[in-house]
Amino acid sequence: MQPFVHLHSHTEFSLLDGISRLPDMVRRAKELNQPALAITDHGNMYAAIYFYKECIAQGVKPIIGCEVYVTENSRFDRPEGRSRERLKHLILLAETMEGYRNLVKIVSKASTEGMLYRPRADRDLLRQYSKGIIALSACIQGEIPQYILQDNMEGAKRSIEWYIETYGKDNFFLEIQNHGLPEEAKAQEELIKLSKEYGLGIVASNDFHYVLKEDADAQDIKVCIST
Template sequence: MLNSSLKIEDTVRLAVSENVDALAITDTNVLYGFPKFYDTCIANNIKPIFGMTIYVTNGLNNIETVVLAKDNYGLKDLYQLSSEIKMNALEHVSFELLKRFSNNMIIIFKNVADEHRDIVRVFDSHE
């Protein structure tokens, strides 16, 4: 939410008013909002879902991608992936790097063009 005009408290308040039981946070490349998001969700009986938006590249094109932690192992993987991005000043993540951390995450590729479908299928078969 660092790049967003949304405030965590306002978003959670709206979720409560709409009887939402779970809510996700997906900041781009970072996880800075996680502690406040977690505390605010728990205080309002909402299940927090932790994620991150990244841009995955095959070297030529970039695909906006949302990665969500399935469990605490996935949360650890998110922290490791975010650290790799920050330590190496990456604007885009390679498919190979994403695969290293993908076992405990749900991966959502957004607006995948036909020419990228073969690359994305690698993740469909990756267990």
Template sequence: MSFVHLHNHSHYSILTALAKPQQYVQIAKNQGATAVALTDSGVMYGAIEFYKAAKAAGIKPILGVEMNVAPLGLANKTPENRYSSLVLLARNNVGYHNLLKLSTIAALEGFYYKPRIDDSVLAEHAEGLIGLSGSLNGVIPKAILDNNLPGAKEAILKYQKIFGKEFFFLELQHHPEIANWSIVNSKLLELAKETGAPPVAANDCHYAVTEDAEAHDVLICVQTQRTVDDEHRFKFVGNYSMRSPEDMVEAFQFCPEAVENTVKIAEMCKVEIEFGQQQIPNFETGKVKPEKYLRELCEKGFEDRYGKSGSIGFTEHEARERLDFELETVHKMGFDTYFLIVHDFIRHAKESGVVVGPGRGSAAGSIIAYCLRITELDPLKYGLLFERFLNPERISMPDIDVDFADNRRDEVLDYVTKKYGEDHVAQIITFGTLAASRIFQAL
């Protein structure tokens, strides 16, 4: 019998899980699975990395997230209203975009210790999604463990209404070392009969293979600021690796339907993401086309840079040829607006007295950037190549590194946000790794 892992956490579930997305993909392929899911906690940091890896491996990627749900609403940020979990999977592209919206709302509006949504937000963005009742921290398992079966049933009916009856499943897990799972599984099967909500098997994977359990244990120690010899620390009890299909089938002999439903859910899911299409924000230029507006700015800048002070080691004709070539290349590649946007916020920063760096990286090789005063380094004087920055033979987004005074950087961000709107501006996240010294502290 086939099996598909639908509840898996990668290292993008920060300090909670250990596996790389690619590891899950490779193991799933080796196990003969037709699909595999990624469901990190509250975030979709690894979605594209995972998607590309799965496509390259020839298996279906199922994009998801284990979302934290605030039972008393997002506005209530009190300890008793922290969160309960719910696994969400994208059935189609509409569902994928709804996952993106939900994760954004969770981070920007609902954050309280962790990103959170509530049922009303979920209901607004539930189209194209499949819901699983989740781990022991889920709304329904919590109600069961509180001996509140009516509350558990009410929650099931609510989520059946939100997702559609055929798209909400009761998640069973086989961790016999945890007595509560035996209780929850038993009651979930009773509730499945009462409500018609089908069961589904999962393992809530947090590391790739069983040999990684010890390393994962150390990771949890880092998160909880405990050491491995602390007898009272939090610890994952059981096997949270990507267990083989045979192992999962054997573990769920008490409910074969739960195994079968993993494949049915996988068959429901189909997300296709297009890559390679550049989507650059608009820049208001009135009735003038962006490419003409850019040329006008560059001509003025060219006169300021080269017309008054003269040139060293090259002629004005050579400089103009270089400018014409760059403008033609930028226009062919569709990046006129990009330069206008960067020029605009750097101009604002300088006019506001914010210290701006002279230029860094390959953008210093652009005479356009020099004429627009994006950079202060003359690429002709220093023999810098434009092709290192933008290569006509290889279309990729330009990348201009800009340095602002640390104490006034937020002013520039505020300007960009106000001009283009909060829903059109985002910062790019970077991830750090744990130093060896921090690991030793947990041992």
């Protein structure tokens, strides 16, 4: 049986969202015989080095990544008014050392050049630093699932074609999740069809923010503080 590997995970460094402590999540992955583990905190890589060292110490392969916020416009734009832009999510994973350096540049520039409530990356930034990176279409807040939920399949296809052009067919995957949400079921059905149409791989992920079932209430309280 193929071992499961978490490729979409949030630590306590996903501020006011995740509560997974690094030693605990790595230890749990090892207990479940998962050979590798990714870190994809929201908009930052604060925990990357700590995570890497913890994985090496416990004998789990570390995969360094980030769940970035993508703006439809330029990251340099500052829209007038107080309404927040509906940013899209995107999972980026470093495949090589060049990819790690490029991921650092994307995340840094999203914060220093694109910050508006949240660090924002745009397509120019993603295209410029795409080498050595594997991209996943993310949760239902991702660009492609959002098009699907809006019944805009042409938009979803245009988006897929852009990501294939940017990362290559072998380095872009459609991501499916099942947390019991009806939106996920609708997105999943169409994502599977699109994967066949474009010959893309599918990644099944669990968008986890805490390590054990009994941690759920604590994470819920943290989200309440945030919202």
